[in-house]
Amino acid sequence: MSPKTLTAEAVTTEAKYPRSIPYIIGNEAAERFSFYGMRSILATFLVAQFFNPTLNPALQTVAEAKANESTHFFVTLAYTLPFVGGLVADWFTGKYRIILYISIVYCLGHLCLAIFDNNLNGFILGLVLIAVGAGGIKSCVSANVGDQFDKSNQVLLSKVYGWFYFSINAGSVISTILIPWVYANWGAKWAFGIPGLLMALATIIFFLGRKKYVRVPPGGINKNNFVFISIYALFNLGKKQKGQSWLDVAKGEYNSEKVEGVKAVYRVMAVFIFAPIFWAMWDQNLSEWVLQAQKLDRHINLGFTSFTILPGQVQTANPIFLLSFIPLFTYFIYPFFDKIGIKATPLRRLGAGLALTALSFVIIAFVQQNVDNGGHPSVWWQIFAYVVLSAAEVLVSITGLEYAYTQAPKSMKSTMSAIWLLTVAAGNLFDALINGNISEGGFFARFTGASYYWLFVGICIAFLVVYLFVAPRLKERSYITEPEKEDIIAQTNNL
Known part of the structure; x- marks a missing residue:
């Protein structure tokens, strides 16, 4: 057996999982349950409660289109904000603070859904808050997993990511089976309230691990990034020389x-x-x-x-x-x-x-x-x-x-x-x-x-x-x- 093999085996034997990992995986499973559980009934609820409560066949096509429009705008916002959330975490707050604070916003959004199940404006406010919550932490949570590892246990990283993504799908499967049943048998308040309770649980789980996380401090604004370089190049296209890429004009400044x-x-x-x-x-x-x-x-x-x-x-x-x-x-x-x-x-x-x-x-x-x-x-x-x-x-x-x-x-x-x-x-x-x-x-x-x-x-x-x-x-x-x-x-x- 070669020395390299022995070394690898020794590292594997000695490597230990970071103590923070159970809190992160538990948080992710509960958060994904709340998100997919709420979304599993969103379109049908919007049609039945707000856009065609009388079940008028003549209104059904327009009602379904309105419900789909609202649902897709919600997802658009939730998937646009990770870009912003990542920048804020890297430049100003660090990952821990933004995950904790935005999770509270997330919980308030679920609360609005449960409270305002008869008020469209209040319900839409809840959707916006959930989109801010889900989008604000999405780019930070998976990166936070990687932050918990160093050279002594990095061989375990792929296994932990496997459990991390398993928790996402487990939360999704359980919620999409349970929440439609709750909605059909117990009504909208419970159907939206239970995902809210799970999001509150996710926030509590994450908070309980606060003393165990490795926290990478924010690095401040780094001008050598995609946004700044692209904007500079666009505003200085006149300096581009023949044969150059339009981005090459930024090389003198960046x-x-x-x-x-x-x-x-x-x-x-x-x-x-x-x-x-x-x-x-x-x-x-x-x-x-x-x-x-x-x-x-x-x-x-x-x-x-x-x-x-x-x-x-x-x-x-x-x-x-x-x-x-x-x-x-x-x-x-x-x-x-x-x-x-x-x-x-x-x-x-x-x-x-x-x-x-x-x-x-x-x-x-x-x-x-x-x-x-x-x-x-x-x-x-x-x-x-x-x-x-x-x-x-x-x-x-x-x-x-x-x-x-x-x-x-x-x-x-x-x-x-x-x-x-x-x-x-x-x-x-x-x-x-x-x-x-x-x-x-x-x-x-x-x-x-x-x-x-x-x-x-x-x-x-x-x-x-x-x-x-x-x-x-x-x-x-x-x-x-x-x-x-x-x-x-x-x-x-x-x-």
Whole structure:
């Protein structure tokens, strides 16, 4: 056995989990329960309580469009704010303070939902506060996990992140089963109140671990960042010389390596520009698909037992399939294609993911056509669409995060993660604008029923065609296989 192996084994044996980890994972599980639990009934509640309480069939299309508009605007805000939250934490407050303080705002938002279940303005205030809470801490919580580790226990980091993401999906699965049942049997106050209690529990759990966290202090405003460099370059385009990148004009004012890092970010953004259409379609499974599920035959017969599921419970299929598909794709599907000579590169995975996303909506469109014609199709067809959509999520979402990590230099990895979240916001903003236009009788009002889903199939295919043309021409550089200059120097000094 080599000395290196012995050393690695010794480190593994001696490595201990940070004492703060149970508090962070417990906090995340409770927070995700509260977020997904509330969202699992949001669209159906808005229709039934505020937009069409009399269940007038003539008002249903507009009511559903208004509910979808509100839901997607909420998600847009929740996924835009992580960029701001990350900057505030890094520059001014540190991660601990912003997570604790914003969690209190989060709790107040849930309280508003429970109190103002008969007051639309008060309810919307609650949604805004929850979006501020969820968005403000989203970019800080996962980074806070990494902060708890040092050289003595970094070998355990991947295992802890595994438990961290398990807690996210566990919270999601449990809440999307439980909260729709609570709503159906106990009403809105309890259905929104229980997620609020879980968020309060999440905040208490996080506070109890306050003396055990490793707290990385804020570093102050660093001018060598993506925003400042980009703005400077835009306002000084007149200084650009022939053959230069438009960002090269910033090199005299900013660190040259950081400017090169910003260039890498824009190269990745050339790929990320195709992600919003995926999120515009994926996020409909938590709103439009739930409303569709109300009109389906939701009786499940498994032979040994049978039961009827609620509309908000159907979406539980997504995290279940997702957890199953991650190892399937990682250990079987990708290696299979590599073995037959079709390398499963990130760009190919993203393209395949867009194709499957369109296919999932083809299934949903046919289901809706049946509903439009007076049919009552089985919910199994929607579950089949979830199978396809979950596979697309593995190909797009997980690959996108991997691509952001490998194609961005160390100094820009946090920026890339925030920009990836902004693609979610952009997709939901598109959904909100489409549904707002429908509710106001605008151009897209003609796209209702099945034609609404066919509209998105067409848009996705158009994006896919452009992607197939652009992807082969994109320049790539892996910062894993081609380290940055500063990393090479550091490695040389350690020899």
